[in-house]
Amino acid sequence: MVREVFARAQESVGTLHEFLLAGARLTPDAPAVVECVNGEVGTISYRQLERRVTALAARLDELGLDVGDRVILESDTTPWSIAALLACSTLGLTYIPVSPETPAQRLRAIVDTVEPALHLQSDTGRREGLPESIGLARFGPDGLAVDREPPPRVRRRREITPADPAYMIFTSGTTGRPKGVVMSHRAILAFFRGMLAHGIVSAEDRVATTPPLQFDFSLLDIGLALGSGASVVPVPRDLLRWPRRFLQFLHDSRATQVDGVPSIWRPVLKHETELLAELGGGIKGILYSGEKFPLPELRTLREVLPGLRIVNCFGSSESVAASFTDVPDPLGPDVEELSIGHAHPGAEMTLIDDEDGGAVSEVGAVGHIHLRSGALFTAYWDDPEATARALVPDPLNPRSGQVVFRTGDLGRLGEDGELYFVGRADSQVKIRGNRVELGEIERRATDFPGVAAATAVLLPIAEREPVLVLYVTLSSGVAELEELELKAFCMEALPDYMVPQKVQVLDELPTTANGKVDRAALLARSGKR
Structure with a gap:
């Protein structure tokens, strides 16, 4: 019933903040954001969230920024950063999320590219060395503190339109230059409506979000929760490295839905399956995106949490995502790969x-x-x-x-x-003149008993043919891998030029800040880039 009420209320809105703050009108006392501080679970209601947004927006408005001006938003995903991005939306400011861990050189490249009016940062940090041409401010429990006002600007706009940019996500470009994906209010709302049609969560759910704010998967989670009248639960980034602490946080915050890239589950499944099982009926669903989820790990997850709804989210930043497909339950041994289904409604x-x-x-x-x-x-x-x-x-x-x-x-x-x-068209490689999808090799390798995850890379060798190397991690309880047996297993299904020439076992596959396998790091590991 709540879902239908929210859907009707959101039909006529045209901006990001109106859509996500519908709960302030419909269910003002319901929890919007959940956080766990020093073991104590606290909640922020939709009414309280709206008040924070209003206060931040009023303070930002005093700076004289115009509709369409860009604001760098440097923070992890927190209750205050959610309020800050909604405050930017309220004023028609295009927010550009970056991580506090963003290297100074990359941040400077983004700043030089977008020429922001303001750099807005969580009050837990302070970025140095930014150009004098942009304003500096910090946000947190004490509101908005302005360290340096932006240069005076002329306001030329009066109204925010659905076609205006809501935010910009920077991804890695093939040229080495960060690439800014510009998303309008109209586009992100079209995505939210298509996603919510799948009924992934209800108003009673608590959605644990694990991606960094700079990854638009975090906005997907925020939209999934707030757009459904549910609660969003930002998971502190430092907990993801420690599976026991991560699971304890899920327990303490009473999360019912957990979203993230597949790699967040790898250490949990390797070291803490018993503790995960103890969460039992608490976690009802997970949604994953960013990469394929290795089938051995998915099967283990199904065994540990029977009845769990698992949704495969497929897409890219240029549309946030394109499809949401339920993983079969049971996931039988005959299933060799998972469908990405059809696109979401719309x-x-x-x-x-x-x-x-x-x-x-x-x-x-x-x-x-x-x-x-x-x-x-x-x-x-x-x-x-x-x-x-x-x-x-x-x-x-x-x-x-x-x-x-x-x-x-x-x-x-x-x-x-x-x-x-x-696979990606740009990750298609040629081996001895044959076009090869690395994903096909990886899929075959993960079917081998004891292999939890696999990533294939083609190492260039000067004046010689490149070498196909397979990096693997092992399942829980598996101590070693017979390389020759794995190669023989691959030869049963793949042509000889697709059989890895080298296999290397790692404790874990390196990942980027967004949680995807870092192929560049694997190449660097072998002394090649």
Whole structure:
């Protein structure tokens, strides 16, 4: 019932803050944000959250910023950073989240690119060395403290429109330059509406969010919770390295839904399955995104928490996500890979053959995934060439003027029209003249008993053929791996040029700040970049 009430109330709103603060009107006393401090669980109601947003927005408004001005928001995901991003939305300011761990050189590159009016930071830190041309302020329990006011600006705008940029996410660009994905209010709301149609959580749920604020997966979690009248539970970043502390936090905060990249579960499944099982009926669902979840680990998760609803979220920052697909329960031994299903309501994924430009219609055929959706990004900031390569004329109706997103992902068509993710087009490599999807090698390796996760990389060797190396982690209780047996296992299903030439066992696979496997670190480990 609450879900329907929220959906009706959100139909007419056009901005991010209106959508996420609907609970302040509908269920003002319900908990919006849950935090656990020194073992004590505290909650912030929707009414209290709105008051924080209003107070921060009023203070920001005194700085004379205009609709469309950019604000760097440097913080982890906390109750106060959620209020800060909503305050930016209230004034039509485009917020750009960055992590407190962002290297100074990368932050400076972002600052130079977007020319922000203000750098807004959690009061738990202080960033030094920023240009004099931008204002500096800190937020926290004492409100907004301005360390340096931004230079005087002329206000030219009066109204916020749904087409205005709501936020900008910076991802790694292939040129080495950070790439800013600009998302409008209209686009993020279209995504939220499509996501919420899946009924992943209810108003009684508490959604534990583990991604950093700079990863738009965190905004997905915030929208999933607040858009449903539920509570969002920011998990402190430092707990993710310690599975026992992480699980204790989930217990103390009474989380019912846990969202994150697959790697957050790896140390838990390796060291703390008994403690995880003790959470029992407390955790009802998880949602994962960012990478494939190795099937051995998923099966272990199912065994430890029977009846758990697991949702596979697939997509990229340019649309936040494209699909939400329930993982089968039970996950039988005959399941070799998981479908990414169909796009969420309001969107559609189409496979396009790069050779003839037509739609892929043959079951089992591979094509380039194109996404048509109202939730598409506006552009890459100040990069029209990259934008034109990604937002392309609709291949099926090019005269319409409609653009679709050429995702860079390859997919395979299933028997019922569902899609299976094959890999990134830019991660496709050539070995002895043959096109190879590294994901296919990794999928085969994780079917080998004792292998929990695997990542394949192609190491360039000067004046010689590159070497295919497979890095693996082992399942709990498995002490060692017979390399020759794994290679023989791969040879049973793969051609010889796809069989790893070297296998290296690691305690854990290195990950980026967003929790994805860091292939560059694996290459560096071998002395190659």
